[in-house]
Amino acid sequence: MQAQRDTEAEMRRLRLELKQTMDMYNAACKEAINAKQRAKEMHMMKLEEARRLEEARNAEEAALAVAEMEKAKCRAAMEAAEAAQRLADLEAQRRRNAEVRARREADEKVRALDAISNHDFRYRKYHIDEIEMATERFSDELKIGEGGYGPVYRASLDHTPVAIKVLRPDAHQGRKQFLQEVEVLSCIRHPNMVLLLGACPEYGCLVYEYMDHGSLEDRLFRRGGTPPLAWAQRFRIAAEIATALLFLHQTKPEPLVHRDLKPANILLDRNYVSKISDVGLARLVPPSVADNVTQYRLTATAGTFCYIDPEYQQTGKLGVKSDIYSLGVLLLQVVTARPPMGLTHHVEKAIDAGTFEQMLDITVKDWPVEEALGYAKLALKCTEMRRRDRPDLATVILPELNRLRNLGHAYEARMSAARANGGSGESGAQISGDSTTVGGSWETADS
Template structure:
C-alpha cells in the first residue's frame, strides 16, 4: 500500500519515494538532512531549539501536505499515523510527511458527506489516535485532524503528547499559558502563540463534528501565522534556516486507482532514508 501510494504522489510537503526493495521490505526515501520533527523538538543530538518562526512555518507546511492527501483523487487518503516522528525535515527545514504505510483510501462519497468509514481494526500511535475512531472504528479525514491538533500542541510546547490537551487548556484558563510554551524559546509572540494553541485544541476536540475543516478553516489560519513569521525573518537568518516561498503549483494525486505500479530506483548522491515495510 505504501509503495503504491507514494509512487503516485508529488508534492513539496510529501516525502519523495526513490525506490523500494521488496526482498528486504525496505523503502528508500530522499535524504532528509535534519531528521524528524520529533528529533528537533526534543533536541536529540543536542540540536539547537527550533525558533518559533520556523515552528509556525512547519505547522502550515504539515497542514498543506495533509490537505493534499485529503484531496487526493479519485479517493481521499487518510494518513492514520500522523505524529512528529513521521514528519521529516530537509536541509532547509522544509517539512515533509512520511510513512503512509497505515494510510487508507476513503470512498469520496463517505469523506464528503459523513466524513467517516468503518475499519475492522484501529491503527496508529496511541496518543495521536482519534478517540471516536478508537471507540467506533469510524475513520475519516477528521481523524487526521485530531492527530494534527496533538502535534501542533507539541510544536509550541515540546512536551510529550500524553494529557497535553488538558495541560494546555488548563494553562489558558489559569492565565499561565506562557509557562507551558517551550522554555528554550525566549521571544514567543504570546498573542499569536495563544491563537495557535486554540486552533490546535479545536483540532483535538473529542468529537469529529467539533473539529475545524482542514482546508477551509485551519489551513488559512495557519498560513496567516506563517505570514506573520515571515515578517520576522531576521531571527531565522541568525538560525541559518531559510524560508522557502509557498508554492501554489498543482501536483499530481490522481493515480491512486491503478492496481499495479512500477518503481524506478533513482540513485542519489546523498545518503537516503530507509524504512521497513514490516
C-alpha cells in the same frame, strides 16, 4: 300401729324414689361427662381437620410456585438457547465476513505485488545487491533509526544520499504497510511529502531521499544537543504539515487518510523544510464518506495511541477528520515541546488559568505569546472529542497557519534586514501589537 306401718311404707317408697332419682342423676352426670368428652374430641378432630386443610392448601400453593419456577426456568432455558443460536449465527456470519475480507486482502496483496513486479509504479526498482553494497551489508554504523517495521540506514545510491528502510522478515503486518507505502508514495508528489526514490520489493526495502535534520520529534526535544527551532520555523513547519495533509485529503478519486500523524513521522531536510513520511497505515476512503457525517468503518484501529482520533478508536469509523485530531496534538507539541500524553488537558487548564505562556517551549525566548495563544486554541479545537466539532482543514486551519507562517516570514525578513544594517534587531514579541515576550523559568519535556 297402723300409722307407723304406713309411715315406714312411705319412707321405703321415698327411699326407693330417692335412689332412683340418684341413679338417674348419676346416669345424667355420666352422660354429660361423656357428651363433654365427645364434644372435646369432636373439637380436636375439627382442629386437626382444619390443620390438614391448611397444610393441603400450603402444599398446593408450594406446588404451584414450584411449577411456576419450572416454567420460568424452561422459558429462560429456551431464551438462552435462542440467544446462543443467534450468537452462533452472528459468529458464523462474522467468520464468513472475515474470510471474505481475508480473501479480498490477499487478492489485493497479489495484485499489488504483480503491479510492483510489472513496474506499474513510478519508482526505480533496486536489486538487493545494490542495497547491500550501499548499506555495507546493513552495517550498524550506518543505522540511523529503528521503527516497528524495521531499521533505517543512511546510504548513497546513484551518487545521492538516501535513507533505506528495511522490513524485518518477521514483520507480517509490516509487509502490508510496506506495500501500502510503495503504492501511495509512488503515485503522489508534493513538496511536503517525503520522496520515494525506489524500492526492492522482493526484500522489503524502501529508498527515500535523505532528510538531513531527522524527525521533528528529535528536533523539538533537542536530541543530540541540536539547537532549538525558532518560533518562526515552528509556525512554518505547522503550515507545511497542514498543506501536505490537505493534499492527501484531496487526492483523487479517493481521499487519503494518513492515520499515524505525529512528530516522529515528520522529517526535516537540510533547510528545515518538513515532509510527511510513514504512510504505511494510510487508507483510501471512498469520496462518499470523506466528510464527517458518514464514516468508513474499519475492522481495527491503527496509529499511535495518544494521537488516535477517539471516535475512530471507539467505532472504527474513519474519515479525513480522524487526521485532524492527530494534527491538533502535533500542533501543540510544536510550540510546547512536551510529550503528547495529557497535553491537551494541560494546555487547556493553563489557558483557563491565564498561565499559557508557561507551557511554551522555554528554549525559545521571544515567543509572540498572543499569536501562540490563538494557535493553541485552534489546536485544541482540532482535538475535540466529536469530529463534527473539529474545524475544517481547508477553510479554517490552513488559512490561520498560513497567516502565522507569513508573520514569521515578515519577522525573519526584518531581522535579516536589521542584521544587514548592523542593527541589533527587534524582539519577537513586537510582531503583533498585543504580544508579549515569554519570561520566567519552567521545564520543557526535554529537561
